[in-house]
């Protein structure tokens with residue numbers, strides 16, 4: 001049961017913090033341009049190296065404001081079994097394609113960690129990661145979902161969907177229901193996937209000529225899990241590919257030698273019967289191992305692109321150095337900002353990067369595979385306008401992530417970009433999570449947890 005309590009609040013707070021940073025992009029869209037720009041600049045100036053660039057970069061112009069996209073609740077969700085943890089209908093946001101993008105589709109699966117116990121899933125029920133009652137009615141589409149050509153050169157005019165994450169197990173669990181102290185929890189990730197794909201097929205996905213399934217973090221893992229399912233739903237003549245962002249979670253030991261992440265996955269897999277999703281794999285090995293991208297990708301036949309930071313801050317925080325493994329809190333500052341790591345800690349991080357590259361070595365041989373493994377302290381780089389495609393984007397061989405993914409999708413160039421080790425890439429946007437501690441306070445009181 002490792003980490004149930006830690007994860008319950010902490011991962012959620014990290015996610016909220018991330019969304020708020022992302023929400024800054026939405027705020028840019030409001031009429032108060034100067035205030036909004038100042039907010040963004042402040043936020044970034046508090047970050048590490050982008051501060052100066054950000055000050056000299058004009059904020060996004062009003063004419064290029066990201067569009068707000070309405071929330072759609074799954075029709076007849078109860079009959080279809082497509083329910084969030086709390087029994088509310090699953091949901092998604094869809095914006096129609098236009099021009100040459102009218103018959104092309106991008107489907108993004110939202111992320112947000114996992115819940116691994118009845119207790120932590122109950123906590124989620126009263127958040128936007130467990131109930132559509134708490135989801136924003138409108139969100140802005142940015143990064144890979146942006147409709148602005150300069151910010152999203154290859155996909156801006158496609159039909160775009162963001163599937164909301166409210167099942168706690170990467171859209172892949174299924175149980176009828178679970179009763180706890182008179183409260184019901186629904187574990188219906190697989191049904192949510194099926195119901196939403198069903199609606200999208202009716203809304204035009206069935207006739208798509210080109211389609212890309214993507215997602216970040218737990219949604220990146222879901223992209224590995226559902227990639228071939230997605231391919232199978234679409235016409236044979238369509239070009240269908242999958243692109244996972246920050247979903248390559250490593251099955252590595254933490255710094256105290258414990259298999260923290262595997263034990264966490266084991267809890268999730270048992271709680272929500274996720275093993276049913278991988279019948280072949282679970283017959284060969286321990287079910288929790290089947291929930292790792294490294295294992296799943298071995299059997300995926302659809303062309304795939306893996307984007308991951310080699311120093312993925314989520315993985316460093318929860319796989320390499322979970323709180324339990326560092327009782328002295330010697331890693332506190334390093335976990336907040338890679339610039340605060342001492343030389344021993346950096347050496348450990350280099351080991352983590354090596355482990356990631358070695359886990360990717362088999363995939364790297366795949367002819368139709370693409371990759372972008374930058375040496376940044378980052379997580380989810382495709383749904384943020386700055387990191388996806390902007391003058392400040394991280395680049396490898398002078399290519400932004402958007403350019404790399406486009407080159408791969410359209411077969412313009414073989415794209416297997418692996419960055420040199422930290423700190424060699426001056427274009428990295430290295431997140432500084434020390435802002436999280438002040439935000440944690442307010443989340444703690446508002447969420448009333450831990």
Ligand SMILES: *[C@@H]1O[C@H](CO)[C@@H](O)[C@H](O)[C@H]1NC(C)=O
Pocket residue numbers: 118119180181
């Ligand atoms: C059920 O409620 C009791 C009493 O409030 C509590 O001690 C127990 O932990 C709860 N069970 C679960 C699984 O949360």
Ligand SMILES: *[C@@H]1O[C@H](CO)[C@@H](O)[C@H](O)[C@H]1NC(C)=O
Pocket residue numbers: 398
């Ligand atoms: C890098 O790419 C940009 C366009 O994205 C181009 O203007 C610039 O000349 C390139 N730099 C080098 C060193 O190739």
